Amino acid sequence: MTIVAMGTVAFDEIMGSDGAARAELAALGRWLQTTPESELRRRQAAAEATFRQLGITFAVYGESEASERIIPFDIVPRVFLPDEWARLSEGLVQRVEAINAFLDDIYGERRILKDGVLPAELIFGNPQFRPEIAGMRPPHGVWAHICGIDLVRTGPDAFFVLEDNARTPSGVSYMLENREAMLRLCPELFRNFRVAAVDSYPDRLLETMKSVAPEGVSAPTCVVLTPGHYNSAYYEHSFLADSMGIELVEAADLVVDDDIVWMRTIAGRVKVDVIYRRVDDDYLDPLVFRRDSMLGVPGLIAAYAAGNVAIINAPGNGIADDKAIYSYMPEIVRYYSGGAAKLPNVETWRCREPQALRYVLDHLPELVVKLVDGSGGYGMLVGPTASSAEIEAFRAALVAEPHRYIAQPTLALSTVPTMADRGLAPRHVDFRPFVLTGSRGVQVVPGGLTRVALREGSLVVNSSQGGGTKDSFVLMEAPGAQTQSQSQSLGGMTQVQTLGGAAC
Amino acid sequence: MTIEHRAVYRFAGAQAGLVQALRLTPPTSDDQTVVRWRIDVDRDARMRPGRDGFGNAVTMLYVDAPLDRLAIEVTGEVLTSNAHGVLRGATEQLPPALFLRATEATPADPAIAAFAHAVAAELEPLAALHAVNAAVHERFVVAPVGDASRPLAEAFADGTVDPVEATHIFLVAARSLGRPARYVSGYRQADGETVASPHGWAEAYVEGIGWIGFDPLLGRSPEEAHVRLATALDAGGASPVAGVPVEEA
Numbered sequence: 001m002t003i004v005a006m007g008t009v010a011f012d013e014i015m016g017s018d019g020a021a022r023a024e025l026a027a028l029g030r031w032l033q034t035t036p037e038s039e040l041r042r043r044q045a046a047a048e049a050t051f052r053q054l055g056i057t058f059a060v061y062g063e064s065e066a067s068e069r070i071i072p073f074d075i076v077p078r079v080f081l082p083d084e085w086a087r088l089s090e091g092l093v094q095r096v097e098a099i100n101a102f103l104d105d106i107y108g109e110r111r112i113l114k115d116g117v118l119p120a121e122l123i124f125g126n127p128q129f130r131p132e133i134a135g136m137r138p139p140h141g142v143w144a145h146i147c148g149i150d151l152v153r154t155g156p157d158a159f160f161v162l163e164d165n166a167r168t169p170s171g172v173s174y175m176l177e178n179r180e181a182m183l184r185l186c187p188e189l190f191r192n193f194r195v196a197a198v199d200s201y202p203d204r205l206l207e208t209m210k211s212v213a214p215e216g217v218s219a220p221t222c223v224v225l226t227p228g229h230y231n232s233a234y235y236e237h238s239f240l241a242d243s244m245g246i247e248l249v250e251a252a253d254l255v256v257d258d259d260i261v262w263m264r265t266i267a268g269r270v271k272v273d274v275i276y277r278r279v280d281d282d283y284l285d286p287l288v289f290r291r292d293s294m295l296g297v298p299g300l301i302a303a304y305a306a307g308n309v310a311i312i313n314a315p316g317n318g319i320a321d322d323k324a325i326y327s328y329m330p331e332i333v334r335y336y337s338g339g340a341a342k343l344p345n346v347e348t349w350r351c352r353e354p355q356a357l358r359y360v361l362d363h364l365p366e367l368v369v370k371l372v373d374g375s376g377g378y379g380m381l382v383g384p385t386a387s388s389a390e391i392e393a394f395r396a397a398l399v400a401e402p403h404r405y406i407a408q409p410t411l412a413l414s415t416v417p418t419m420a421d422r423g424l425a426p427r428h429v430d431f432r433p434f435v436l437t438g439s440r441g442v443q444v445v446p447g448g449l450t451r452v453a454l455r456e457g458s459l460v461v462n463s464s465q466g467g468g469t470k471d472s473f474v475l476m477e478a479p480g481a482q483t484q485s486q487s488q489s490l491g492g493m494t495q496v497q498t499l500g501g502a503a504c
Numbered sequence: 505m506t507i508e509h510r511a512v513y514r515f516a517g518a519q520a521g522l523v524q525a526l527r528l529t530p531p532t533s534d535d536q537t538v539v540r541w542r543i544d545v546d547r548d549a550r551m552r553p554g555r556d557g558f559g560n561a562v563t564m565l566y567v568d569a570p571l572d573r574l575a576i577e578v579t580g581e582v583l584t585s586n587a588h589g590v591l592r593g594a595t596e597q598l599p600p601a602l603f604l605r606a607t608e609a610t611p612a613d614p615a616i617a618a619f620a621h622a623v624a625a626e627l628e629p630l631a632a633l634h635a636v637n638a639a640v641h642e643r644f645v646v647a648p649v650g651d652a653s654r655p656l657a658e659a660f661a662d663g664t665v666d667p668v669e670a671t672h673i674f675l676v677a678a679r680s681l682g683r684p685a686r687y688v689s690g691y692r693q694a695d696g697e698t699v700a701s702p703h704g705w706a707e708a709y710v711e712g713i714g715w716i717g718f719d720p721l722l723g724r725s726p727e728e729a730h731v732r733l734a735t736a737l738d739a740g741g742a743s744p745v746a747g748v749p750v751e752e753a
Binding site: 110120121124125127129130131132133134135136255256257258259287288291298299302305306 | 521523524525550552554555556557558559562564566568597598599601602604605737740741743746747
C-alpha cells in the first residue's frame with residue numbers, strides 16, 4: 001500500500017467530516033455511542049476466538065507471508081449506502097467486462113495493439129503475457145470469472161481502483177466469516193439496518209462455475225484445485241469447496257486422458273468439467289508451463305485447448321492485473337466499453353511519456369513513485385516522507401530509466417471508526433469487492449473484504465503490518481427487498497445484474 | 505527427403521501411465537511440403553491432435569497401462585526447397601516482437617551481448633546475424649557436455665557446448681542486438697547420409713525480410729536438408745517430445 005494522506009482531513013465513512021454521524025447513519029452513530037466499550041471489546045474477542053478455532057490463518061496479500069496467525073477483526077462495520085453501492089457496482093461491472101474483453105482480445109486477435117491503444121512491447125515483453133496459451137479460448141469466452149478489485153475511497157462517491165486482481169484473488173472467506181460473526185454478536189444491527197446478504201456467495205460461485213462448463217455438458221462436475229494444506233490460503237480453499245458441496249482436489253487427484261480431465265475417486269474415474277484452481281499458472285501443467293516442475297496436471301492445458309474443461313480463472317490472466325498495464329486501464333475500459341471508465345484509477349503518471357516525466361520531476365516531494373516491474377524493495381519513493389537525498393537519488397534513477405517508473409499523488413484515504421487502544425478512533429480502510437462473471441453476465445456480490453490499518457495514521461492495511469478486517473455492510477433501499485435476516489436463496493443470475501443495493 | 509526416426513524411451517522406474525506432448529508433425533510452408541507423415545507408438549495409446557500457443561502442431565499421447573519403455577516411430581516424406589534460409593508462407597500465431605523476451609534457458613547475458621555487439625559492429629541487421637552465427641560456430645567446440653542444466657553463461661564461458669547451448673547462445677546474442685529470435689526443432693539430413701536425424705537450429709527476424717534460419721552448428725543458414733517441426737522461445741518449448749523426464753535409449 002503506497003498512498004499516504006498528508007495534511008488533509010480524511011473523509012470518515014460513518015462520522016462524515018464534521019464529527020457527527022452522517023444523516024443516513026445516525027442510528028449507527030447512536031449504536032456506537034450507547035454500546036459500552038467493554039461490550040464491544042467482549043464481542044470482538046468472541047469473534048476472534050471463533051476465527052482462531054476455525055483456523056482462519058491465511059494471508060490476504062499474496063504468498064509472501066506464511067505465518068500462522070489470525071488477522072485481527074474489528075467489531076465496527078463499514079457501511080455502504082444503497083445509492084453509493086449502486087454507482088460503485090456499475091463501475092465494477094464495466095471494469096470487469098473490460099478486463100474480460102481485453103483478455104479475449106490480447107490472446108486472440110490483438111485488435112487493441114493494432115489500433116495503437118497500448119504499446120505492443122508492454123504486452124510482448126511482459127512475462128505475464130503467456131504465449132503458451134495464445135490462440136486458446138476458454139469456454140463461453142469468459143476469462144476472469146472471479147475478480148477482486150482493490151479500491152480506496154476519499155469521499156462519499158470518490159472511489160479509486162488500486163489494483164485489479166484477476167488471477168486467484170483470496171479473502172472471500174473473510175467476507176463470509178466476518179458476516180457470520182456480526183450476525184451472531186451484533187444481531188441488533190441487522191434489525192435496524194437492511195443489510196444485503198452475502199452468504200449466498202458459494203451458491204453464486206457454483207452457479208457461475210456451472211454456467212461456463214463446456215458446451216453440451218448438462219450436469220457439470222466442478223472441483224476446487226488447491227496446492228495443498230501447506231498453502232497459506234488452504235482454509236479458504238477447503239471452506240469454499242465445502243460450502244459449495246464440491247470436491248477439494250490436489251493435482252495428484254486429477255489425470256488427463258484423451259484430452260479429458262478425470263478425478264480419481266474410490267468409485268473410479270469421474271469426468272471433471274470445471275476447475276476452480278487456486279494454484280498459479282506456473283504449476284498448472286508441467287508439459288506447458290514450468291517444465292521442471294513435477295507439480296501440476298500433465299495434459300491439463302491440452303484438455304483446456306480442446307475445449308473439454310473450464311479453468312477458473314483462465315490461465316494467462318496475469319496480464320490483465322499487471323502493474324505495468326494498470327495505468328492503461330482507463331484507456332482499456334474506454335476501448336472495450338465505448339465510454340469513459342466509471343470507476344477511475346488512482347491518477348498515474350507514466351514516466352515513459354516525456355510530458356509526464358517532466359511533471360513528476362517537478363513534483364517529486366508530493367508524489368509516490370513506483371517501479372512498474374517492482375523487482376526488490378528499492379523501487380518506491382514516498383515523496384512527502386522522503387529526505388531530500390532520497391528524492392535526489394530517485395530523480396537520477398528516473399532520468400536514467402524513466403520507462404520503469406510510474407508516479408501517483410498522495411490521497412486522503414477514508415476512515416471508519418475502529419476499536420483502538422483508547423476507545424473508538426478513525427482508522428484508514430480499503431476495500432476488495434468480489435465480482436463474478438459467468439456465461440450469463442457479471443454480478444457484484446453485495447459486500448466484500450474491508451481491510452483496516454489498525455495503527456493510528458497508518459495507511460498500511462496489510463495483515464503483515466498491523467492490518468485487520470471489518471465486515472462490510474451494503475444497505476438496501478426498497479422495503480420488501482431481501483435482507484440478511486430473511487431467506488438466503490437468491491436463485492439464478494440474470495443478465496448483467498447488480499445484486500444488493502438498489503438494483504435487484 | 506525421407507524421414508525414418510525411431511526413438512525408444514526408457515523410464516527410471518515403471519510408470520503407471522504416460523501423458524506426453526509430441527511436436528513431431530512438420531508444418532507446411534512455401535519450401536516445405538509434407539507428402540506423407542505418420543507417428544506410431546509400440547503399444548495401445550490414444551493420440552489427439554492439437555496446437556500449442558506458438559501455433560505448433562502437437563499430438564497428445566496418452567497411455568494408461570503400466571510401462572517402463574516406449575518406442576515412438578516417425579516415418580514420412582517431406583519435399584523441401586532451398587530458400588537460403590528465408591521462411592516463406594508459414595502461419596504465425598505470435599508476432600516477432602514476442603521473441604525478444606528472455607527465458608530461464610536463454611537469459612539476457614552481458615558477456616553474450618558484448619560478444620554479439622563486437623561481432624555485429626556496424627553491419628546491417630542481416631549481415632550482423634550471419635556474422636554472429638558464424639562467430640558462434642567458430643568459437644565453440646560442439647560436443648555432448650555432462651551437465652545439461654548448467655546456466656548458459658557458464659556454457660558461454662566454457663569452450664565446449666552442447667548443440668542446444670550453441671543455439672541458445674545465438675538466440676541470446678540475436679536478441680541482444682534487438683532481433684527477435686527463436687529455437688527451431690526439426691530434422692536434418694547430413695551430407696552423405698540417406699536419412700535425416702533430429703536437429704535444432706535458430707530463426708531470427710529481420711524487418712522487410714521475415715524469419716531467417718541460422719544454424720550455428722553449421723555456421724550457415726539451413727537449406728534443403730533441414731525439416732522444420734516446431735518453434736518456441738527456447739529448446740524446451742519446441743521440444744519434439746515433452747513429458748516425464750525420460751532418457752532416450
